[in-house]
Amino acid sequence: MSFRRVLDVAGPLCLASVRPFKAGGVIIYEHVLNREQTRRHVEALGRWFDFIRLGDLPHRLRAQSKKPFCLLTFDDGKRSNATVVAPELKRLGVPAAFFVVTGALGSNTPFWFDRYWALLAKLRVVPKELDLHALKQLPYSVLTARIGQACARHGVEADLSNDDIRPMSWDEARRLDQQGFSIGAHGHMHAILTRETRSEAFENIARSLATVRQETGEPSPAFAFPNGNYTPELALHAMSCGAGAVLNTEPTWVDDTFPLWRLPRVQLFSDHGRGVIQFKLALAATGRILNNPDGTGRNYRAMRRFRDRASGNSDFYTQAAADPAQAASQRALELPQ
Numbered sequence: 001m002s003f004r005r006v007l008d009v010a011g012p013l014c015l016a017s018v019r020p021f022k023a024g025g026v027i028i029y030e031h032v033l034n035r036e037q038t039r040r041h042v043e044a045l046g047r048w049f050d051f052i053r054l055g056d057l058p059h060r061l062r063a064q065s066k067k068p069f070c071l072l073t074f075d076d077g078k079r080s081n082a083t084v085v086a087p088e089l090k091r092l093g094v095p096a097a098f099f100v101v102t103g104a105l106g107s108n109t110p111f112w113f114d115r116y117w118a119l120l121a122k123l124r125v126v127p128k129e130l131d132l133h134a135l136k137q138l139p140y141s142v143l144t145a146r147i148g149q150a151c152a153r154h155g156v157e158a159d160l161s162n163d164d165i166r167p168m169s170w171d172e173a174r175r176l177d178q179q180g181f182s183i184g185a186h187g188h189m190h191a192i193l194t195r196e197t198r199s200e201a202f203e204n205i206a207r208s209l210a211t212v213r214q215e216t217g218e219p220s221p222a223f224a225f226p227n228g229n230y231t232p233e234l235a236l237h238a239m240s241c242g243a244g245a246v247l248n249t250e251p252t253w254v255d256d257t258f259p260l261w262r263l264p265r266v267q268l269f270s271d272h273g274r275g276v277i278q279f280k281l282a283l284a285a286t287g288r289i290l291n292n293p294d295g296t297g298r299n300y301r302a303m304r305r306f307r308d309r310a311s312g313n314s315d316f317y318t319q320a321a322a323d324p325a326q327a328a329s330q331r332a333l334e335l336p337q
């Protein structure tokens, strides 16, 4: 029996066994999918979860419900999200939120990671200075300069005629918004914000949220951290800039014990089959097993315990939920980084 077949059997069994013990639901994030992959993911998730809109999230976090919820999100704002994924989701009646890199929409500049993949495809072996883990430790300006130099040296460029690479336009983003999908902010540039100076990171977040507000008219768009890396200070800054919710990449289920500035999301990949999706969500339900794709492994488990301890008696968390701007200005020294 192939591994895939094993997961097709084990996935549903594992998910069925954990579901009765879980409140809330899951927030999924993806990047690009074709129509068939979109259908497959929706089918795998729809069997177990109610699909909800981003705007329903605060209510569904608190509500008692027979079926857990699933909020589908897509990061980066590639053009195929608007031309392939959204039409298929619309046909299926499934809502979703698209988190866009506001400075990239409508531009002719590929994302640094697509240039990286183009380099890798040509070179086959990655030179030491382009090791992906090492690149992700760098400030955005250094990272993009290094990739740009390598592209020039090897005569490589990402293919902007490919809609899985080209960012969508603001017209396309507005159309998604008009069709009932949500548009959220994913940074003004796709910088890993914990590698930037504090003021640069603050500015990136503020500008990204303001641009979504201005372009779509959405008064309090959500914010999703590029690559997932965040600190409580940055998350609370996003809230103080008017974000309705802040999402990261901690791979766990979510319920009403999570503050709106720290909502975890589980990543799915385009080639995931039904069994893999269900198995992964069963693992995510434990809140302990999956690695965070932001490179910090399972450190999120310590954050969870901290939150659990703090939630009973910490004024900070109560205040952060009630007045994030005020809480952000009084960042407690004991906040974990």
Ligand SMILES: [Zn+2]
Pocket: 075, 076, 186, 190, 226, 227
């Ligand atoms: Zn991203």
